[in-house]
Each structure stands twice: as C-alpha cells, then as structure tokens.
Ligand SMILES: NC(=O)C1=CN([C@@H]2O[C@H](COP(=O)(O)OP(=O)(O)OC[C@H]3O[C@@H](n4cnc5c(N)ncnc54)[C@H](OP(=O)(O)O)[C@@H]3O)[C@@H](O)[C@H]2O)C=CC1
C-alpha cells in the first residue's frame with residue numbers, strides 16, 4: 001500500500017501558488033482576494049473556513065471572512081453576495097455549505113457571479129466543466145485530480161466507482177473521471193442511497209472514490225486487491241483523547257482496506273487538504289483572468 005499523502009502534495013503545491021501570488025503582487029501591486037461567507041456556528045464549517053482563510057494568508061492572498069448569525073434572512077445574504085459580485089477588488093467568493101434550512105442554497109449558488117465562483121458550484125461552471133471548457137472546478141474533485149496527477153496514478157481505461165452524487169463532490173467527480181483528460185478517461189459508475197447492492201460495484205472498482213458521510217462504510221470485503229481508494233468522508237466525532245475535542249473518521253475502514261489497496265488517502269491528511277489547494281488554485285486563476293477574461 002502506498003499513501004496518497006495530502007500533506008506532502010498540498011505543501012508542494014502551496015509553494016507554487018505562493019510563487020505565483022508573489023509574481024502578481026510584483027506586477028500589479030495587488031494580491032488575489034478570496035471572500036468566504038459563513039452563516040452560523042456549526043463546528044465543522046467553522047474549522048474548514050478558518051483553514052481556508054489561514055491558507056490564503058500563508059500563500060500571500062488577501063482574505064476576508066464575512067460572518068452571519070444563523071437567523072440571517074435569505075434576502076440579506078443574497079444582498080451581500082450581490083455587493084461582493086460588483087466589488088472589483090474581489091477575485092473569489094464562497095458561501096460555506098450547508099446553510100440553515102430557511103435559506104435556499106440553490107438561490108445563493110446562482111447569485112454568485114460565475115466569474116467569481118471559485119467553488120465551481122454555479123450551473124455555468126458545472127456546464128462548462130462537463131463540456132471540457134475553461135471553468136472553475138469544484139475544489140474537492142479538483143484537489144483529488146491534482147493528487148492523482150502528482151502520484152502518476154493511471155486512470156485511462158479503468159473502472160472508477162464513485163459512491164455519492166452530491167452537487168459538491170460525487171457528481172462533479174464522476175464527470176471529471178469520465179472526461180477525456182488526464183486524470184480521466186475512466187468508465188464511471190455512480191452509486192448512491194438507492195443503489196441496491198453497492199458491493200457488487202465496489203468489488204469491480206479499479207478506482208474507488210467515496211463521498212457519503214458514513215464512518216467506515218467501505219470495508220475490506222467490498223474492494224478488490226490493488227484498488228486505488230480516495231476517501232472524501234469527514235465524519236467528526238467528539239473525543240476525549242484529542243486536543244480539539246474531536247476526532248475525524250473517513251467513509252473507509254482505513255486499517256483493513258489499506259491492506260488490499262495499491263494507493264489510499266488517509267483521513268485526516270488526505271482529500272481535505274487537497275480541497276484547500278483546489279480553492280487556492282481557482283482563486284489564483286480568477287486573479288489571473290485565466291478562466292474568464
Ligand atoms: N474532504 C473534503 O474536502 C470534503 C469532505 N466532505 C465530506 O464528504 C462526505 C460527503 O459529503 P457531501 O457529498 O457533501 O454529502 P451529501 O450528504 O450532500 O451527499 C451524500 C451522498 O451520499 C449518498 N449516500 C448517503 N448514504 C448512502 C449509503 N448508505 N449508501 C450509498 N450512498 C449513500 C447520498 O445519496 P442520495 O443522493 O441518494 O441521498 C448522497 O448522494 C461528508 O462526510 C462530508 O463531510 C464534503 C466536502 C468536502
């Protein structure tokens with residue numbers, strides 16, 4: 001088993017991003033600028049947004065955190081997005097999901113100017129990605145492709161099984177792996193909560209990407225020898241043994257599945273760190289007007 005090490009790859013790519021940011025600063029006198037909007041106090045979201053902001057600073061980006069209490073109205077939030085859209089100093093806008101029930105995430109996603117949509121969730125970016133046109137690619141699937149590329153994992157002609165079909169991970173991941181790109185060129189199967197016998201598909205997977213949010217869902221009996229495993233799950237449980245008071249678990253039983261895998265991502269230290277890189281790279285591309293003129 002070889003580790004797909006998110007810490008190693010993300011540190012390496014952060015170095016490249018920092019160099020590119022320094023170049024922008026020298027040439028234009030400005031830094032790429034990301035604005036993150038966080039509604040409410042959910043523990044996980046707070047941690048992830050804090051990490052995005054911290055990493056922006058680390059690579060020489062400007063970042064702004066806009067916070068709202070969970071009783072903010074949809075109207076007020078949409079108004080804020082409209083204001084950020086027209087601010088020429090801002091390259092990227094993300095609104096952290098999930099949002100409170102009274103706010104329609106679809107409305108918020110569509111309100112963000114697709115030219116600043118560094119999460120890549122806007123229908124314009126999703127459509128452009130599907131057609132292989134320049135677009136912002138959702139950060140987690142983007143980060144996973146960067147990781148596979150870094151380790152030279154072969155994907156062409158392989159059977160890739162994606163478990164989960166969410167708008168932010170499973171669905172865009174399946175599109176990327178089926179595209180005529182590297183990584184890509186896979187035959188892709190998408191499994192979800194209405195798939196009757198998931199094991200039938202996972203057992204045939206050469207590449208298995210799991211994003212469902214269920215601790216240890218994938219067990220060793222569900223995979224074949226030599227499989228490449230990408231574990232997106234971030235299941236937080238309270239713990240008395242860690243400093244933070246939480247412990248993170250993936251969707252894959254790492255201890256046993258790793259014995260059969262050729263490559264596998266750990267949790268933490270895998271996909272989560274690559275998500276940050278996807279976001280930073282999209283923000284950089286926006287500042288450089290690489291996707292939209
Ligand atoms: N590492 C990272 O950077 C990121 C990690 N995450 C983590 O990844 C996990 C998934 O996130 P996200 O995609 O947003 O989750 P969602 O809850 O939006 O989607 C979960 C998906 O999994 C499917 N599913 C749920 N239960 C089962 C089951 N028993 N069998 C098969 N399929 C099932 C659902 O099916 P259906 O559509 O039928 O409901 C759905 O498509 C979470 O743990 C999340 O915290 C998320 C984003 C980034």
Ligand SMILES: Nc1nc(=O)c2c([nH]1)NC[C@@H]1CN(c3ccc(C(=O)N[C@@H](CCC(=O)O)C(=O)O)cc3)C=[N+]21
Pocket residue numbers: 045047048051094095096097098119139140234248267268269270271272273275276
């Ligand atoms: N609009 C939006 N964009 C997102 O990209 C988005 C979102 N909403 N909602 C929630 C998910 C989740 N997500 C993570 C980001 C970083 C880590 C991360 O840094 N993980 C580290 C450590 C985390 C820890 O220790 O708690 C790791 O895996 O090693 C994880 C998960 C982004 N998401």
